[in-house]
Amino acid sequence: MNxxxxxxxxxxxxxxxxxxxxxxxxxxxxYYVATMIPCDDEDRARIxxxxxxxxxxxFETLELGRKVERxxxxxxxxxxxxxxxxxxxxxxxxxxxxxxxxxxPDAVDRCAAGLLKVAAGAxxxxxxxxxxxxxxxxxxxxxxxYRADLAFVDKALANVCDVVIEVCAGNVLxxxxxxxx
Amino acid sequence: MELIIGxxxxxxxxxxxxxxxxxxxxxFTCREDGEIDFxxxxxxxxxxxxxxxxxxxxxxxxxxxxxxxxxRGSVLICTDIFCGxxxxxAEARAxxxxxxxxxxxxxxxxxxxxxxxxGLAQKLK
Numbered sequence: 001m002n003x004x005x006x007x008x009x010x011x012x013x014x015x016x017x018x019x020x021x022x023x024x025x026x027x028x029x030x031y032y033v034a035t036m037i038p039c040d041d042e043d044r045a046r047i048x049x050x051x052x053x054x055x056x057x058x059f060e061t062l063e064l065g066r067k068v069e070r071x072x073x074x075x076x077x078x079x080x081x082x083x084x085x086x087x088x089x090x091x092x093x094x095x096x097x098x099x100x101x102x103x104x105p106d107a108v109d110r111c112a113a114g115l116l117k118v119a120a121g122a123x124x125x126x127x128x129x130x131x132x133x134x135x136x137x138x139x140x141x142x143x144x145x146y147r148a149d150l151a152f153v154d155k156a157l158a159n160v161c162d163v164v165i166e167v168c169a170g171n172v173l174x175x176x177x178x179x180x181x
Numbered sequence: 182m183e184l185i186i187g188x189x190x191x192x193x194x195x196x197x198x199x200x201x202x203x204x205x206x207x208x209f210t211c212r213e214d215g216e217i218d219f220x221x222x223x224x225x226x227x228x229x230x231x232x233x234x235x236x237x238x239x240x241x242x243x244x245x246x247x248x249x250x251x252x253r254g255s256v257l258i259c260t261d262i263f264c265g266x267x268x269x270x271a272e273a274r275a276x277x278x279x280x281x282x283x284x285x286x287x288x289x290x291x292x293x294x295x296x297x298x299x300g301l302a303q304k305l306k
Contacts, residue, residue: 004299006298006299131188131298132188133187133188133189133190133191133260134187134188134189134260134261134262134263134264134265135262135264135265135266135268136262136263136265136268136273136274136276136277136280137265137268137273138273147189147190148189148190151188151189151190151191151299152190154299154300155190155191155192155299155300157299158298158299158300158301159300164298164299164301166298173303175298175299175301175303176301
């Protein structure tokens with residue numbers, strides 16, 4: 001089963017996603033696909049905390065900031081994969097030469113294709129994205145393009161996922177499929 | 182009237198075409214210039230019209246109310262720009278609130294209200 005989870009920031013998406021992944025995995029193997037590439041010590045400290053949080057839950061961590069579909073080769077593809085997050089993955093794919101280098105115009109297609117491969121090939125996959133589409137801000141063209149691209153990837157995932165969930169201030173809205181909290 | 186709201190790029194316009202058989206050529210797309218055709222089969226990007234209103238001391242809800250007969254059978258589309266953090270800039274604050282008030286009025290008038298999320302339709306009314 002594939003599940004897409006989105007919503008605003010800091011409202012429980014990752015915790016909720018982790019619980020869904022645990023339920024889907026049952027006694028089977030579960031992998032945490034970490035897509036954030038740390039830029040400084042603050043990032044590294046946060047990542048270390050997250051790794052410790054997950055340790056007791058039996059997740060093995062795969063750090064894949066780009067080409068996320070490699071998780072299917074690095075691990076047992078029949079397992080459960082928690083991909084956190086689509087947002088960070090797209091950003092990394094936009095800068096294949098590292099942040100600060102040139103932007104790759106094909107990033108959005110590559111990112112979507114990689115995620116769809118994971119959805120098609122994994123035993124179970126849970127994808128976490130961010131809902132960044134409902135504010136009264138006129139963004140610069142780069143940010144606006146990023147928003148449009150992330151929405152493209154979100155919609156592609158929503159189309160193939162069995163369950164699509166929005167987490168809103170810790171509450172759960174099921175937009176597609178069925179999920180008993 | 183059918184009202185479709187939701188975030189940017191969530192598939193609102195595509196849904197209007199698919200669900201309500203709106204032809205592309207019959208959609209009026211608002212820009213910041215204040216032009217609007219209330220009698221269109223479908224009006225998209227109403228948040229652009231509300232931005233013009235705010236910049237020109239006009240109340241978008243009043244303007245819609247005054248032309249109610251023309252859009253009563255239409256499909257109206259607006260981005261829900263009113264969900265984020267309260268902006269520091271006064272114009273953005275006014276824009277956000279004017280758009281929210283207009284959507285609340287239109288929701289009351291609508292036969293159906295749909296919110297789009299990642300391309301999926303959620304029936305609100």
